[in-house]
Amino acid sequence: MANGTDQSSRRQGAEWREVVRAAWQRYRPLVRGVLLRTATDAWGRGALGVPWHLQEDPETASWRVYRYLGSDTSGVHYYLELGVSLVLDQEGRVQAFQVDNGTDFLALADISEAGLRRGLLHLLQREPRPKAYSTPVYQHPIRPFREITTRRGCLPWLSIVVRH
Numbered sequence: 001m002a003n004g005t006d007q008s009s010r011r012q013g014a015e016w017r018e019v020v021r022a023a024w025q026r027y028r029p030l031v032r033g034v035l036l037r038t039a040t041d042a043w044g045r046g047a048l049g050v051p052w053h054l055q056e057d058p059e060t061a062s063w064r065v066y067r068y069l070g071s072d073t074s075g076v077h078y079y080l081e082l083g084v085s086l087v088l089d090q091e092g093r094v095q096a097f098q099v100d101n102g103t104d105f106l107a108l109a110d111i112s113e114a115g116l117r118r119g120l121l122h123l124l125q126r127e128p129r130p131k132a133y134s135t136p137v138y139q140h141p142i143r144p145f146r147e148i149t150t151r152r153g154c155l156p157w158l159s160i161v162v163r164h
Contacts, residue, residue: 017059019092024061027094030113031063031084032056038120039065039082053138061086066137069130070145078130078145079137082120099123102131 032054039052052067064083071077080101087096087107097108097116101123108119136142 016092020061020086020088021058023086023088023092023094024056024058027061027086028056031086031097031116034113034116034120035063035065035082035084038117038124039067042082042124043067043080053140055138061088068137068140071136071142072145076132076134076145077136077142078132080128081131082123084116084120101126101129103129 036054039054043052052065055064055066057063062083062085064081067080069078069080083100083102085098085100086094087098089095094111095109097111097119099106099108099116099119104123104126106119106122108115110116110118130145
């Protein structure tokens, strides 16, 4: 009996992973496009034309961009980040986007391109809060961490400026 239950659970787990991957694949062009455009608008191209790093995870139906800010002398690495995850119902239909900046998150019932963009821009209007990691999130040259300044203006998603 236990083996049958374990086998059934594994099969359901494998089937669910396929459902998650399929949803990720369906929404990948929309989410990737909006996330990359929003990151470019907010963070620009960065030092030496290397703007930031995109991580995509089909296993969790999520995407995340990291903007490297620098490292302190103790080896702590600082990043700004934006993430999007799909929220699925039991049938695997997308019910919402969960967007976050590494600290705060929002669940967006509007799963359109415009809704996703609005949610990401809302997070970018908040005071930037660098997130610290003990190891680099991705491979990049190490440089000293400098303070972040913000400029408030008529285009809030362009207001985040990282001085190098």
